Amino acid sequence: MKLHSGLPYWIVKNQLFDYYNPLRKDVSADVVIVGSGITGALAAHELCKAGLDCCVVDKRSIATGSSAASTALLQYEIDLPLHQLADKIGEENAAFAYRSCLESISDLERILKETGVNADFERVPTVFYASDAKGEDIITKEYEMRRRHNLPVDMLSKEDLKRRYGMNTYAGALTNGESAQADAYKAAVGLLEHHLGRGDLRVYTHTEIADIEEGNDGCRLISVDGHTIYCRYVVVATGFEAGRFLPENVMKLTSTYALISHPVDSRLIWPDRALIWETADPYLYMRTSSGNRIIIGGEDENFGNPKRRDRLLRKKVRKLEEKFHSLFPDIPMTAEMAWCGTFSTTDDGLPFIGPWDDGDRVYFDLGYGGNGITFSVIGAQIIRRALTGCPDRNDEIFGFKRLD
Ligand SMILES: Cc1cc2nc3c(=O)[nH]c(=O)nc-3n(C[C@H](O)[C@H](O)[C@H](O)COP(=O)(O)OP(=O)(O)OC[C@H]3O[C@@H](n4cnc5c(N)ncnc54)[C@H](O)[C@@H]3O)c2cc1C
CATH class of the missing domain: 3.50.50.60 (FAD/NAD(P)-binding domain)
Structure with missing residues (x-):
């Protein structure tokens, strides 16, 4: 394939x-x-x-x-929010899975350090924002369950997100300093x-x-x-x-799309270069890279046929650009390179x-x-x-x- x-x-x-x-x-x-x-x-x-x-x-x-x-965003959050995973496998098991993912980021950092491998590993926060009013409910439930299990999380109001990050959106959850990005x-x-x-x-x-x-x-x-x-x-x-x-x-095969922008004025990039993703399904996600570039991904579709996937690339890149601009109207971002790939998902x-x-x-x-x-x-x-x-x-x- x-x-x-x-x-x-x-x-x-x-x-x-x-x-x-x-x-x-x-x-x-x-x-x-x-x-x-x-x-x-x-x-x-x-x-x-x-x-x-x-x-x-x-x-x-x-x-x-x-x-x-x-795109190598390293987050302890998996595709399924904790409270939804808890519905599938029970709350204790779900919290255990999340905790294992949290520890794995520090483990990767240690492995890269002890082997002297420079994989551009960088600690950054994560902002998980509500895409709509329904998403606010997801954020609230998520916040409460993560708190109950001592998993790192803070609430961000709609106003916080506008003031601190310049984002046009609903409320969100912040994971401060526990996430990372790298070059896989x-x-x-x-x-x-x-x-x-x-x-x-x-x-x-x-x-x-x-x-x-x-x-x-x-x-x-x-x-x-x-x-x-x-x-x-x-x-x-x-x-x-x-x-x-x-x-x-x-597993189910999924087609996914990503782009990297031309360099952006560093003063316009959001604070702390947080990883950003949302409650919608499929979700939009983004990170920064060296040279003040922005990487944006998402627009996933549930099929695995590579020819069909490739035919959609240009259209998907336009969509990713549009979504970015409606979230960050003040950042002039244009795609320089784009690619698509296949990954798999499981029910849980x-x-x-x-x-x-x-x-x-x-x-x-x-x-x-x-x-x-x-x-x-x-x-x-x-x-x-x-x-x-x-x-x-x-x-x-x-x-x-x-x-x-
Ligand atoms: C566009 C995109 C964005 C992504 N973003 C993220 C992200 O932000 N964060 C994240 O954590 N994950 C992300 N993922 C998922 C992540 O990239 C994968 O989980 C990870 O790369 C899988 O690594 P792997 O080594 O298992 O697979 P691969 O890198 O595909 O390695 C498998 C290897 O097996 C070899 N192989 C297969 N069959 C055979 C065979 N029969 N004989 C010999 N060799 C064989 C292949 O040639 C291949 O090199 C993303 C994936 C894509 C496509």
């Missing part, structure tokens, strides 16, 4: 990591991670750190799947490069895995070119192309992490949703704990058991 089209900013901003190393013979490892995006890179980091002999396999160049198209492509490449440099990881690129066979003692991965990798465990971190390895479909907005059945040697690490990067951090930790003999409660919330 073509995971993105148009011109993703990160591909232009960063140099491509030219690492060409297709699998040319049969090899073996403790763990094979299929996928070199941010999910695979974080899993590789955790497992290498735990002393396991790992290799990463990707059919493309390193991290050029969805991670290269990601740089993070994935940096982590893999770090372990390649240390000599504790092998990476095979341009190597497509056609099949995974699981036996009692281990697994065999067979590449499209007919080579085999023998291993004890497999981590499937193939993002939105995981369907071929799953016994059942667990949570990822699928773990084996399909207890005892399986194939672990899925599928950080679905519009805030998938926090799930990639959580997934890497869950899998490291499982493969080193310390399963935990996350299993029940993020695993396949919840489908039963």
Whole structure:
């Protein structure tokens, strides 16, 4: 599947990591991670750190799947507000999932620091605003439930948002300093490069895995070119192309659109460079980037066909511009580059992490949703704990058991 089209900013901003190393013979490892995006890179980091002999396999160049198209807003909020998630999985579990996402942002910050990877990670607040009067009800319920669980949140009135942020909208909720933004492509490449440099990881690129066979003692991965990798465990971190390895479909494909503006006068950009998103579904979201540019995304549609997605790009970019201007009438913003991509959603907005059945040697690490990067951090930790003999409660919330 073509995971993105148009011109993703990160591909232009960063140099491509030219690492060409297709699998040319049969090899073996403790763990094979299929996928070199941010999910695979974080899993590789955790497992290498735990002393396991790992290799990463990707059919493309390193991290050029969805991670290269990601706008990389890092928020502890997931696509489904806490009080709505609570209706689906119970309040305690929902609060636990939110808390895990909150911790994952600090964990990512620590991982980047300890590996010396500069992924333009930057702490910023989040403004979650009501798109309409109905949205104010969502904000109030959300505020109350987050407070009850000691999750960071403050209320912002309509007037606060106008006065402090210059925004034309209804009330909102502020998460101060707990969110962040980054460059997911740089993070994935940096982590893999770090372990390649240390000599504790092998990476095979341009190597497509056609099949995974699981036996009692281990697994065999067979590449499209007919080579085999023998291993004890497999981590499937193939993002939105995981369907071929799953016994059942667990996700819905969604097409999404993003743009980056020409540089804007820094004095006109809203304070604290907060991440901004709204209660409407689909939601509009935005962040800033280096060079005083504004990144805007949204206009999601529930289909996965890449051709249909690409045909809509220009129209969607116009829509994103119009929505931005009605929210921020005083910021003269025009798009410089735009792109579209595909991502997946699940019914409860949570990822699928773990084996399909207890005892399986194939672990899925599928950080679905519009805030998938926090799930990639959580997934890497869950899998490291499982493969080193310390399963935990996350299993029940993020695993396949919840489908039963
Ligand atoms: C436009 C857009 C904006 C987004 N914005 C945000 C955001 O603001 N915040 C956020 O947290 N998330 C966001 N997301 C989601 C986020 O980008 C994803 O959750 C994340 O990038 C997924 O990473 P991944 O490593 O799982 O997948 P990918 O980056 O797609 O990596 C999977 C890799 O697996 C490889 N692969 C697949 N099949 C095979 C096979 N059979 N054999 C070998 N290799 C294979 C692919 O080539 C690919 O490189 C956004 C997504 C898009 C598209």
